Amino acid sequence: MSILVYIEHAEGKVKKTSLEAVSFANKLAAQTGEGDVIAVALGTVDSAELASVGKAGAAKVLHADDSRLTDGVIQAHASAVAQAFTAIGTKTLVLAKSSLGDAVAARLAIKLNAGLVSNVVELPNTSNGYVVKRSIYTGKAFAETTITTDNKILAVKKNAVDLKTDGGDAIVEKLSVNLSDSDFASKIITTERATGEILLPEADIVVSGGRGLKGPENWGMIEDLAKTLGAATGCSKPVSDIGWRPHHEHVGQTGVKVAPTLYVAVGISGAIQHLAGVNSSKCIVVINKDPEAPFFKAADYGIVGDAFEVIPKLTEALKAEL
Amino acid sequence: MKILVCITHVPDTTSKIQFTANNTKFDTAGVQFIIGPYDDYALARAVELRDQTGGTLTAINVGEVETEPTLRKSLAIGADDAIRVNSFPKDSFFVAKQIAHYAKEGGYDLILMGRESIDFNGGMVHGMVGELLGMPSFSPVMKLEVEGTTVKMAREIEGGKEMLEAKLPLIAGCQEPIAEWKIPNMRGIMSARTKPLKVVEPVTDETQAAASSYQLPPAKGSVKLIDKDNVAELVKLLKNEAKVL
Numbered sequence A: 001m002s003i004l005v006y007i008e009h010a011e012g013k014v015k016k017t018s019l020e021a022v023s024f025a026n027k028l029a030a031q032t033g034e035g036d037v038i039a040v041a042l043g044t045v046d047s048a049e050l051a052s053v054g055k056a057g058a059a060k061v062l063h064a065d066d067s068r069l070t071d072g073v074i075q076a077h078a079s080a081v082a083q084a085f086t087a088i089g090t091k092t093l094v095l096a097k098s099s100l101g102d103a104v105a106a107r108l109a110i111k112l113n114a115g116l117v118s119n120v121v122e123l124p125n126t127s128n129g130y131v132v133k134r135s136i137y138t139g140k141a142f143a144e145t146t147i148t149t150d151n152k153i154l155a156v157k158k159n160a161v162d163l164k165t166d167g168g169d170a171i172v173e174k175l176s177v178n179l180s181d182s183d184f185a186s187k188i189i190t191t192e193r194a195t196g197e198i199l200l201p202e203a204d205i206v207v208s209g210g211r212g213l214k215g216p217e218n219w220g221m222i223e224d225l226a227k228t229l230g231a232a233t234g235c236s237k238p239v240s241d242i243g244w245r246p247h248h249e250h251v252g253q254t255g256v257k258v259a260p261t262l263y264v265a266v267g268i269s270g271a272i273q274h275l276a277g278v279n280s281s282k283c284i285v286v287i288n289k290d291p292e293a294p295f296f297k298a299a300d301y302g303i304v305g306d307a308f309e310v311i312p313k314l315t316e317a318l319k320a321e322l
Numbered sequence B: 001m002k003i004l005v006c007i008t009h010v011p012d013t014t015s016k017i018q019f020t021a022n023n024t025k026f027d028t029a030g031v032q033f034i035i036g037p038y039d040d041y042a043l044a045r046a047v048e049l050r051d052q053t054g055g056t057l058t059a060i061n062v063g064e065v066e067t068e069p070t071l072r073k074s075l076a077i078g079a080d081d082a083i084r085v086n087s088f089p090k091d092s093f094f095v096a097k098q099i100a101h102y103a104k105e106g107g108y109d110l111i112l113m114g115r116e117s118i119d120f121n122g123g124m125v126h127g128m129v130g131e132l133l134g135m136p137s138f139s140p141v142m143k144l145e146v147e148g149t150t151v152k153m154a155r156e157i158e159g160g161k162e163m164l165e166a167k168l169p170l171i172a173g174c175q176e177p178i179a180e181w182k183i184p185n186m187r188g189i190m191s192a193r194t195k196p197l198k199v200v201e202p203v204t205d206e207t208q209a210a211a212s213s214y215q216l217p218p219a220k221g222s223v224k225l226i227d228k229d230n231v232a233e234l235v236k237l238l239k240n241e242a243k244v245l
């Protein structure tokens, strides 16, 4: 039996988080003896791009090449993935936690009568039952959950496993799905997406700015630093509330939860609600002029100093080194 | 329009998270409970929509008796009546089954809730209820306008948003900036005491993925401070010690 992975793509590229989900499924299949990994991709996307999903460990990619599915219409995606699940006769679906993935997974849990665990942080323990470790309390704790149904869905958090890159090409096969008008009853009118930028929820390095930066006109140095590091930019909640930065950059309890290898916080005090969004980072660097800023307690490295002096110097030093 | 808003009863965002009973129970000692911040956005928008379009607003919570003050607070903020499904919320599936049942019974046109609870962060209940009721579901929704039976929404996606149009009835998991959090006023608090709060029993006991034990992450080591005039040192440490560059 195979494991099915629902993969997402944007602007012609399969998302890195989806490749991580494929890598996760590949390891899971080896652990449980479930056989190979089959991915399902929906909407218009290049076959060569889909074949490259094999690098992450998929043997095959089922492609429902229906242009109506290129946008993430939640109901239609859930119907199509359910059909793929039944068609290959699997019991396990893996996907990356994301805006669309979460919405689709929840509907699939009911459609497939499948126990669903979200925010999965490592491979399940299948030695006695099916115990899945998930992150809870916004990264402040973990829970072990036991799935009791035959069918299972795992929505995997970023960095749950290392990305596999050494597989061969996957076979790409057409998948025909039956979709009704009601699957498309809701319409996506327009999509606005920051193009050419590294997306915050998927970034390996994040540089965030807080109210300490005084105004939107000072974000140039944050962007320079981010560009030098190949990082996405983020911000604290008040910064997006006042409109200095767009809402999708807001990191924290009520915003985006990030899990990069490196998180650089500039002029952010480190309120507990901000920390809740960054506590899954591997390494945290804090730059703040106040030595008492609570963020230093959560940091691996810190510089006590004025961001307006430190950041340009840091960018220069990085440019020299990288 | 009949609106249902789903309310979670969760630890305040500043709470220290600890467990008891051999790591099988959340330790409530010294913890203050609040309306989930995302549910608070959903509630605020629901109150605005009820006031705009007329109709009624019901708040529902799946929880044991200690959640009643939280449910009363949603009445104080503006819900007309409340339902408490008398049970510990065992998992997302269990909660979705209860909400779907009582939502169907009440015949609601619009069901709003937070994008996720801040205790288990599942973000799954809206989609499950949607599928159980055969209604479309959307999340995370950051803007929601109702014009007749048409609903215009903005849904956040990675790095941006999409603008959507759908028909009532539907379900939305909400987040900011859909509305501003509302603080109850004195009149609201007084009237909340006498607004109806109905206690009902769960319709099923079924679960699919309940938690059995909890863990805290390993404690963080202390910060290494680098002099502000020696930023090159930081670059070296990131490269050679942390190995993150």
Ligand SMILES: Cc1cc2nc3c(=O)[nH]c(=O)nc-3n(C[C@H](O)[C@H](O)[C@H](O)COP(=O)(O)OP(=O)(O)OC[C@H]3O[C@@H](n4cnc5c(N)ncnc54)[C@H](O)[C@@H]3O)c2cc1C
Residues within 6 Å of the ligand: A209, A210, A211, A212, A213, A235, A236, A237, A238, A239, A250, A251, A252, A253, A254, A255, A266, A267, A268, A269, A270, A271, A272, A273, A274, A277, A287, A288, A289, A290, A293, A305, A306, A307, A308, B013, B037
């Ligand atoms: C329910 C709830 C949910 C919340 N959710 C979130 C959330 O998701 N994300 C979030 O971020 N917040 C959230 N908050 C808000 C949070 O409590 C803080 O208010 C917020 O994070 C503070 O943002 P800040 O650090 O940018 O600003 P401030 O607290 O004002 O801190 C600014 C910092 O900049 C430093 N600084 C000033 N000038 C300089 C300089 N020249 N160089 C270097 N440093 C400088 C200061 O020392 C200070 O530490 C939430 C609050 C609540 C109640």
